[in-house]
Amino acid sequence: MDRRKFLIGGGLLGCSAAASPLITPVAFASAPWDARLVVIVLRGAMDGLDVVRPVGDRHFAELRPSLADERGIPLDSFYAMHPRLEPLAPMWDAGELAFVHAVSTPYRDKRSHFDGQDLLEAGMPDLESGVRDGWLNRLMQVVPGVEAETAYSIGRERMLILRGAARTSSWAPDTRLELSPATEQLLEHLYHDDVLFRDASADAIAIAADVAESDEMGDGVGNGRNVDLARFAAQRLAGETRIASFSLGGWDTHNRQQRSIRRALRDLSDCLLTLKQDLGDVWGKTAVVCMTEFGRTARENGSRGTDHGTGGAMIMAGGAIRGGRVYGDWPGLADRDLYAGRDLMPTRDVRAYAGWLMRDLFGVAGSAVEQAIFPGVELGGDPRLLL
Amino acid sequence: MAFDPILAEIRFGAGLSPHHAPPASVDAMMAQLTGPDTAARRFPIPSIETLDPSPFEVRRSNMAPKDLPEGPERDAAEELKRENRRRVRELVQEHFAATVQRALGSEDGFRERLTLFWADHFTVRGETAVMRHAVSPFVEDVVRANLAGTFADMLYAAATHPVMLRYLDQHSSVGPNSRDGQRRGGGINENLAREILELHTLGVGGPYDQTDVRQLAELLTGLTAPYRNGFTFRERAAEPGSETVLGVSYGGADASLSDIRAALSDLAVHPATARHMATKLATHFVADTPDPDLVAAMEQTWLESGGRLPVVYEAMLRHPAAWAPERRKVRQPIGYVIASLRALGVTPEQFAAAGIVRIRQRLINPLADMGQPWQTPTGPDGWPEAADAWVTPQFMAARINFAMTMPRHFVDPLPDPRAFVFDALGPEPPPDVVFAANAAETVFEGVGLVLASAAFQRR
Structure with a gap:
């Protein structure tokens, strides 16, 4: 029996289909849209210049004496990717991995992780607007046929990116719910007359059982908490879920970056490989996009790390994307080309790429992107991100 | 629909306790609230003025080592920096402990609930490493000091407090x-x-x-x-x-x-403020969609009294709609944690004796799992109010886990579930909870089932 079908169909239906408003036969029959989007928020400010190295820029090596030491993996005549992303090379070769360079949110000159992430997830031009929902939630508000299960926030944090008026689901895959059969039955009895508690607990028990099941299979790529996020995302996306979001930390590499960035890159590549493996056929209609709150300084600092900067990179993966290329206009790394003399100059708003992606994946109108999802963004020319 | 002591403690107080009698009347509730704040005196939380180390001191010790040449002086500065950072983390937990202790030791649970309500209304976060321990002092200075005063004073205190600024x-x-x-x-x-x-x-x-x-x-x-x-x-x-x-x-x-x-x-005292706040108070304490007549009565009182808070609270407590028997609200995680400890009869002293590590692992961490990480709401609009924001599959799993595992870390021996169901829910618990408490395979599951029941999580 196909494992995924069992987990998503059998597992959930068996336990709670009758009780849950999230998993109705109608929801199964009427998936309103078919593409999948995974948004990974890279918290801590990923150093785009280290991950996607502009080795063809003659200033690069001198700005990064220790960081550029270890040779990267050549992507084209100009860029190389970080050597720790080597496991992703086949994905690149298959045209399922792409990068966007010299992008940023509108956040400028202040360097707070909190504010930077809030702005990234709110998708707004500034933080003073008082907007409290996230852009993925606003996407859910403009597309038809959305159910709570359509979008999943994964992990322990409340993801601002999915916060808002549209109902969404959330689950932390490390949640365990181990109850004796008798206790489970007594709980069912206790919640029987309270619809809110009855449905939530039935779903909780079912999802926890799913996760426990897949723990036992344990044949995935890599392991650890972060890979569990991707594994759970794939489980949901293979079913009724269309949008999943989670975050990966560990990018704030002020010191000895050569060492400190490795773990974050390993987690990231494990997550992408897990998604590809576990999604199976669904990978072909999936786009993954990884975004960070801002870039890091062009020059490495005195402790062989980098500090908070401006322009950076974005990572895309998935069978749906037109990969094997680095998008974006390269601004150059000469002193006069840097933002404020220190950072990579952003040449385009990271929201413009995310906006095109939503347009192409889900058929969202450009005007909806520019007005509702990312107010004030200029979508600009079509980068043609999808196949 | 009239005043009922059990409902008063569940809906407006910190939760039933085998040690404390529930309030006898609205008069008694108001007398306590407008009387001296004995809980705060017993379990003090510093003001921003007396917070030690102060944000300034933490900041100074954070930056000091950078400017010193290598040597013993720099080592000492590094040591102080570490020490202060450790104190900041500890103080957040100590303030949490004091907040819970106040609720465990008090018959004035309404005051503790109002403190949480207003702290959420004037949400702040200590976002930088030097301010993290200043949120409770903010609540102390702004909320606790003005809880039974006027809204204008509380608003002014909030708008001029360093943490808010x-x-x-x-x-x-x-x-x-x-x-x-x-x-x-x-x-x-x-x-x-x-x-x-x-x-x-x-x-x-x-x-x-x-x-x-x-x-x-x-x-x-x-x-x-x-x-x-x-x-x-x-x-x-x-x-x-x-x-x-x-x-x-x-x-x-x-x-x-x-x-x-x-x-x-x-x-x-603007009419829109009166309406907004009357609605917000009634929504928090009584129902996600409160009775319009209840809101109108509170709004009217707000306007007539110029935003004097005790009379507004009293208008709520004297309104029949406040005593509707149906429990339409779900306890937020912090209220759920406190009510659970109270039902178990944990005293402030027993609580302190459990130690900060257990408090962190068994209470502070589960709060985050239940969707309410201590003092870190997502934005300035604070925590959501609607029941379905708290009762999601993920948070529900965390509540069930909490109910099943927390008690044994604070109470030894565990109470007999057959008696505990009355401690937790009063003299007339719903029959299905009594049944579950009696039918459980083990004592810990019996106690856990009572705490996990919808009847206990609702108020």
Whole structure:
């Protein structure tokens, strides 16, 4: 029996289909849209210049004496990717991995992780607007046929990116719910007359059982908490879920970056490989996009790390994307080309790429992107991100 | 529908306890609330003024080692830096412990609930490493001190508190035509002004527009919070001239704090504020969609009393709709944690004896799992109010886990579930909970089932 079908169909239906408003036969029959989007928020400010190295820029090596030491993996005549992303090379070769360079949110000159992430997830031009929902939630508000299960926030944090008026689901895959059969039955009895508690607990028990099941299979790529996020995302996306979001930390590499960035890159590549493996056929209609709150300084600092900067990179993966290329206009790394003399100059708003992606994946109108999802963004020319 | 002691403790208090009698009447509740704050005296939390180490001190010790040459002096500075950072983390937990202890040792649970309510209304976060331990002191200075006073005083205390001024960026707002603005540049930051209008007073959709936001932001220039001095009115940063907010002109040639106070006092008694706050209080305590007549009674009292909080609370407690038997609210995680400990009969002393590690692992961490990480809401609008925001599959799993595992870490031996069901739910518990408590395979599961029941999680 196909494992995924069992987990998503059998597992959930068996336990709670009758009780849950999230998993109705109608929801199964009427998936309103078919593409999948995974948004990974890279918290801590990923150093785009280290991950996607502009080795063809003659200033690069001198700005990064220790960081550029270890040779990267050549992507084209100009860029190389970080050597720790080597496991992703086949994905690149298959045209399922792409990068966007010299992008940023509108956040400028202040360097707070909190504010930077809030702005990234709110998708707004500034933080003073008082907007409290996230852009993925606003996407859910403009597309038809959305159910709570359509979008999943994964992990322990409340993801601002999915916060808002549209109902969404959330689950932390490390949640365990181990109850004796008798206790489970007594709980069912206790919640029987309270619809809110009855449905939530039935779903909780079912999802926890799913996760426990897949723990036992344990044949995935890599392991650890972060890979569990991707594994759970794939489980949901293979079913009724269309949008999943989670975050990966560990990018704030002020010191000895050569060492400190490795773990974050390993987690990231494990997550992408897990998604590809576990999604199976669904990978072909999936786009993954990884975004960070801002870039890091062009020059490495005195402790062989980098500090908070401006322009950076974005990572895309998935069978749906037109990969094997680095998008974006390269601004150059000469002193006069840097933002404020220190950072990579952003040449385009990271929201413009995310906006095109939503347009192409889900058929969202450009005007909806520019007005509702990312107010004030200029979508600009079509980068043609999808196949 | 009339006053009922058991319902009073469940709906408006900290939860039933085998050690404390529930309130006898509305009069008794009001007498306690307007009397001395004995819980705060017993379990003190410092003011921002007496917080030690102060944010300034933490900041100074954070930066000190950088400027010193390698050697013993630098080592000592590094040591102090580590020590202060450790203290900051500890203090967050100690303040949490004091907050819980107050609720465990008190028959004035309404005061503890109101403290949580107002702390959420005036949400702040200590976002920088040097302010993280200042949230409880903010609550102490702003909320606890004005809980039984006027809303105008609480609003003014909030809007001028260093933690709020930093959280909502007011400290970096400079009037472009002020002396600072002329000399050093900088500009207006509207964040605090917007939130005062939208969240703290008139409410979303209230009768204000962007011009009012801008004008209030200009009026608020000068409110600053340097780490060294705390709250300061810096006239040199204040935009000169008068500002008009909601059609009323404040200030003249010279900027002054009293103009700010006047504007906030007017906002505090504005009809839209009365409506917003009456609705918010009733929504929090009684029902996600409160009875319109209950809201109207509270709103009326707010207007007539000029925002005197105790009479507004009393208007709520005296209204029949406040005593509807159906429990329509779900306890938020912090209320659930406190009510569970109270039902188990944990005393403040037993609680302290459990130790900070257990408190962190068994209470603070589960709060995050249940969707309410201690003092870290997502934004200035605070925690959601609706029941279905808290009862999701993920948070439900965390609540069940909490119910099944927490008690054994604070109570030894565990109570007999057959008796515990009455401690937790009063003399007339729902039959299905009594059944589950009796049918459980083990004592811990019996106790856990009572705490996990919808009857116990609702209020």
